[in-house]
Amino acid sequence: MAAELVEAMNMVKSFRVSDLQTLLASMGRSKSGLKQDLVGRALRLVQTEYSPELLKNVRQLYESRFPKTTGWLPARRPDGVPVAYPTLSPSTTTSQGTDYLNGISKPLLAPRAEVKLAPLPFYQTLETLLPPTDLIAHNNEKLQDSQCIFELTPNQADQLRNASEIRPGMRSIQVVLRICYSDSVGIQEDQYPPNIAVKVNQSYCHVPGYYPSNKPGVEPRRPCRPINITPWLHLSSVPNRVTITWGNFGKHYSIAVYLVRVFTAADLFNQLKLCSVENPERCRERIQDKLRFDPESEIATTGLRVSLICPLVKMRLGVPCRVLTCAHLQCFDAVFFLQMNEKKPTWTCPVCDKPAPFELLTIDGLLSEILKETSEDIEEIEYLTDGSWRPIRDEKDRERERERSNTPEYPVVDICIPEANGHSPAHSSTSLTGRSGSSSLGAAGVAGGPTVAPGGGVVVDLTLDSSSEEEEGGGAGGDSEDTEDSTDSPTPKRGRYNFDKDLVTAY
Numbered sequence: 001m002a003a004e005l006v007e008a009m010n011m012v013k014s015f016r017v018s019d020l021q022t023l024l025a026s027m028g029r030s031k032s033g034l035k036q037d038l039v040g041r042a043l044r045l046v047q048t049e050y051s052p053e054l055l056k057n058v059r060q061l062y063e064s065r066f067p068k069t070t071g072w073l074p075a076r077r078p079d080g081v082p083v084a085y086p087t088l089s090p091s092t093t094t095s096q097g098t099d100y101l102n103g104i105s106k107p108l109l110a111p112r113a114e115v116k117l118a119p120l121p122f123y124q125t126l127e128t129l130l131p132p133t134d135l136i137a138h139n140n141e142k143l144q145d146s147q148c149i150f151e152l153t154p155n156q157a158d159q160l161r162n163a164s165e166i167r168p169g170m171r172s173i174q175v176v177l178r179i180c181y182s183d184s185v186g187i188q189e190d191q192y193p194p195n196i197a198v199k200v201n202q203s204y205c206h207v208p209g210y211y212p213s214n215k216p217g218v219e220p221r222r223p224c225r226p227i228n229i230t231p232w233l234h235l236s237s238v239p240n241r242v243t244i245t246w247g248n249f250g251k252h253y254s255i256a257v258y259l260v261r262v263f264t265a266a267d268l269f270n271q272l273k274l275c276s277v278e279n280p281e282r283c284r285e286r287i288q289d290k291l292r293f294d295p296e297s298e299i300a301t302t303g304l305r306v307s308l309i310c311p312l313v314k315m316r317l318g319v320p321c322r323v324l325t326c327a328h329l330q331c332f333d334a335v336f337f338l339q340m341n342e343k344k345p346t347w348t349c350p351v352c353d354k355p356a357p358f359e360l361l362t363i364d365g366l367l368s369e370i371l372k373e374t375s376e377d378i379e380e381i382e383y384l385t386d387g388s389w390r391p392i393r394d395e396k397d398r399e400r401e402r403e404r405s406n407t408p409e410y411p412v413v414d415i416c417i418p419e420a421n422g423h424s425p426a427h428s429s430t431s432l433t434g435r436s437g438s439s440s441l442g443a444a445g446v447a448g449g450p451t452v453a454p455g456g457g458v459v460v461d462l463t464l465d466s467s468s469e470e471e472e473g474g475g476a477g478g479d480s481e482d483t484e485d486s487t488d489s490p491t492p493k494r495g496r497y498n499f500d501k502d503l504v505t506a507y
Contacts, residue, residue, distance in 0.1 A: 004055060005046070005047070005149075005239075006149070008046050008054075008055055008058045009043055009046055009047075011058050011059070011061075011062040012039065012042045012043055012046060012058060013039060013043070014062065015039070015042070015061060015062070017035050017038060019061045019064075020035070020038040020039060020041075020042050021038065022061060023042055023045075023057060023058065023061055024038065024041060024042060024045070026057055027045060027049070027054065027057075029041060029045060036138055037138075040138050046058070114131075114132065115132040115180065115182050115188055115254045116132070116186070116187045116188065117132065117178055117180055117187070117188055117189075117190070117256060118187045118188060118189050118190075120190075120225075120226070120345075121263070121268055121341075121357075121358035121359075122262060122263050122264075122268070122342060122345075123176065123226060123258075123260040123261070123262060123263070124260060124261040124263065125258050125259075125260050126159075126173075126258075126259045126260060126261055127156065127258070127259040128256070128257075128258055128259075129150045129152075129156075129175065129257040129258060129259055130148055130150050130255070130256055130257035131256060132180075132182070132254040132255070132256045133148065133254060133255055133256065134182055134252065134253070134254050135193070135244065135246060135252070135253045135254065135255060137248045140248075141248065142195075142247055142248055142249070143195060143245060143246075143247060143248070144245070144246055144247075144248045145243060145244070145245050146243070146244045146246070146255075147241060147242065147243050147244075148241075148242050148244075148255065148257070149239050149240065149241050149242075150239070150240055150242075150257055151237065151238075151239045151240065152175075152233065152234070152235065152236070152237075152240070154237075156259055157235040157236060159173050159259070160173055160174075160175065160230060160233070160235055161235060166262065166264055167264075170228075170262070171230065171262070172261060172262055173259070173260070173261055173262070174228050174230045174259075174260055174262055175228075175229055175230045175233055175257065175258070175259055175260075176226035176227060176228055176229065176230075176257070176258055176260050177198060177226065177227040177229050177242065177255060177256075177257055178190055178226050178227075178255065178256050178257075178258065179191065179192055179193065179196070179224075179227075179244075179253055179254070179255050180253065180254055181251065181252065181253060181254075182252045182253055182254040183251065183252050188254075189224070190224040190225055190226065191224050191253070192207070192222060192224050193246035193247055193249075193251065193253050194246070194247030194249055195245065195246060195247035196244065196245065196246050196247075197244070197245040197246075198227055198229065198242065198243070198244055198245075199242070199243040199244075199245070200229045200232035200233065200240065200241075200242050200243075201232055201233070201234065201240060201241055202241075203232045205227065205228075205229050205231070205232055206227075206228075207227055208222060208223050208224075208225060208227075209222065210222045211223060211344065223344055223345065225345060226258075226260070229242065229257075242257070264342065265335070265338040265339045265341075265342040268338050268358060269319075269334060269335055269338055272321070272334060272338075272358075272361060272363060273319075273363065276361060276362045276363060277362070277363045277365055278362045278363065278364055278365050278366075279365055280365040280366040280368075280369055282365075283364055283365055283366035283367070284366060284387035285387070286329075287304065287329065287366075287383045287387050288385065288386070288387050290304060290329070291303070291304065291383070291384070291385040292385075302384070302385060303382045303383060303384055303385070304329060304382065304383045305380055305381070305382045305383075305392065306329050306330055306331070306367070306380070306381055306382075306383065307330060307379065307380050308370075308371065308374070308378060308379050308380060308381065309379055310331075310332050310333040310336060311330070311332055311350045311351055312332055312333060312336050312337060312340065312350050313333065313336050315333075316371075316376065316379075317331060317332075317333050317367070317371060318333050318334075318335060318371075319333060319334040319335055319363060319368070320332075320333070320334075320363065320364040320367040320368055320371065321333065321334035321337060321361055321362065321363050321364065322349075322351075322361075322362065322364060323349050323354070323355075323356045323360050323361060323362075324360045324361075324362055325354070325360055326349055326351065326352055326354060326356075327352075328351055328352060329383065330351045331364050331367055332349075332350050332351065334361070334363060337350070337356075337361075370389060374391060378391045378392070379392075380392040
């Protein structure tokens with residue numbers, strides 16, 4: 001039934017105005033209006049009120065219109081062949097369109113090259129379920145609704161059922177819808193029309209949203225990628241109906257449906273390691289070519305510095321990668337680059353902002369060896385004219401050593417070591433230099449002079465008070481010199497805490 005329905009629709013799209021009016025009148029419908037209105041009305045009639053009587057009328061009108069060319073429409077679709085929309089011969093293409101979309105035939109246009117969609121690294125096309133087909137506006141309204149119908153074969157349905165799950169909610173085999181511009185000739189990138197909405201079998205499916213922009217005055221961008229419609233499909237012989245709502249603002253678009261295999265960033269990285277690793281000797285030749293002396297140049301380049309830090313994530317390179325068409329030697333990390341393009345496909349070189357398609361990526365074999373030979377603290381190297389290299393770490397180390405040599409060193413006094421004479425560790429510290437040193441020596445002089453410790457230090461008794469001095473100096477109480485010393489120097493105060501008298505060792 002699905003094949004006969006598609007056959008009847010293709011016949012209706014080739015009808016003249018008189019044929020359309022006859023068909024509509026025979027079914028009790030209005031026959032007034034422009035040709036596009038009549039075609040849309042007739043196609044909606046075929047879709048909604050399909051019957052053997054209606055099919056018979058359509059066949060009779062078509063055979064009267066093309067009595068010798070009825071053979072191009074097959075009566076039955078062979079098993080194993082997906083439902084597709086056949087391409088007419090050049091003679092018929094110039095007069096009428098061949099693509100069923102929105103129930104409207106194509107306007108009278110000159111033939112043009114077929115729209116081709118750009119290949120995508122993360123998608124491998126297995127089969128074409130619906131070739132690129134134009135979205136046709138049937139009136140002047142801004143919002144248009146277009147429909148397409150396709151059917152899965154048993155083999156295709158089995159592939160979708162048995163596909164492995166590469167991540168939660170995402171399978172390795174999918175049916176995707178792709179949309180692109182159809183105004184220009186050549187390979188087209190995916191591009192969504194404004195106000196797009198996709199409904200599959202009466203259920204709306206998810207369309208990627210807009211990325212917010214951090215720059216003021218810059219409109220958010222929507223990532224245009226294939227739309228996965230697999231979860232809403234009938235995995236049987238029942239036809240699948242896809243309705244696209246889109247904004248009609250003067251641009252022309254085409255849609256296509258494909259059965260694809262989905263790859264992850266890890267899969268592409270394995271392909272890159274297997275097929276695109278540049279020989280280290282070839283890398284040295286490229287370096288020598290860049291550093292070769294040019295007699296016409298006033299500046300001679302003796303070295304090229306390359307950073308070992310990835311410009312994408314500001315971390316040390318793991319797998320150095322670059323684009324074959326880029327002139328620079330600076331690399332970026334292949335793993336992070338593929339992961340970022342899996343989330344947001346831009347395929348732009350992070351060093352020079354030029355296009356970086358997956359087919360032109362290569363792993364730098366020489367820099368890979370350098371990363372293995374150097375330690376983690378080396379962040380930059382320099383290529384020399386003979387193709388060799390040297391780390392830049394040496395100069396930084398010399399600067400650090402020079403800074404250390406200019407920094408004066410101060411002695412460290414340890415006052416917490418127990419003395420060998422049985423005294424307990426010191427409770428306070430006193431230096432032998434400056435004011436503290438003079439006071440210490442003064443106190444020691446009152447006590448009869450400092451004592452030399454076993455370690456070579458000076459032992460000063462700081463616990464003496466005025467009473468001790470009077471007892472020791474009682475015999476010389478009338479000495480004027482002692483009286484003058486006692487009046488000039490402040491009288492030591494008795495300690496506030498009750499603890500045994502200790503000795504402090506100063507080194």
